Amino acid sequence: MIYGVPDTADWADLERELDAWGGDGQVATLWWRDDDAVRLTPALDRLLERAAGTPLSLALIPGGLIAEEAEALATRLRREPAASALQHGWMHTNHAAPGAKKAELGDERPAAAILTELAAGWQRLSALFGALALPVLTPPWNRIAAGLVPRLRNAGLRGLSAAGPRASREPSPGLVQVNTHADLVAWTGDRGFIGAPLALGHIVGHLRARRTEAADRAEPTGILTHHLVQDAATETFLERLLAATARHGAARWVGAAEAFAP
DSSP states (O other), X not given: OBTTBOSOOOHHHHHHHHHHHHHTTOOEEEEEEEEEESSOOHHHHHHHHHHTTSOEEEEEOGGGOOHHHHHHHHHHHTTOTTEEEEXXXXXXXXXXXXXXXXXXXXXXXXXXXXHHHHXXXXXXXXXXXXXXEEEEEOOGGXXXXXXXXXXXXXXXOOEEOOBSSOSOSOSBTTBEEOOBOEEOBOTTTTSSBOOHHHHXXXXXXXXXXXXXXXXXXXXXXXXXXXXXXXXXXXHHHHHHHHHHHHTOTTEEEOOHHHHTOO
């Protein structure tokens, strides 16, 4: 069970949930994050075309960026008025102990060393992408040591995005958190699409939890994709999701600049 509702749902469940938001005189907000970009690839270009104006936030790995490739990516993003660039850690390197869950920003290394990397990453991202870059950290594998969170502002960061319903809008003063709630990749399986029933279960579950105040109503429901492993089934699902929300008056996609506004 997710948020007290079944793990799976169908398109009719999504329609009914959005109807319930509309019936309350409210609009359900959603946002879209895509992880692991370092360059413009055919898969990423196809994802941007799929978005077709829907706000899309790309979590870029700053330590993996090459200036010439970053310039080409920035040029492409400027053609998308609703696109933005977020910071995906530093190098997306696993520093966890063997057998432990993967983490780049865990407790295995001194906090000062990690914060130095994050500050360098933000400076690099800002220099290469200008106004497209937002000071929002998306930790690789959605994991970050709790002790780092209050110190992220020291690295120039003003936002944090992990996974699951947030406990509070500001986990520390001046730091806004907006998470994702539906990862479309079956990481423990074949790394294909998790399937529409499970994906919709996560989306509808979080929307319902927000509406009934079992979760923070103000947190947009986040969809997480990974263009480098995205398959045709995921693309078909995204196309249908975008169409379903576009034609419903009680759904609205928001960009990261709005979602993470102080």
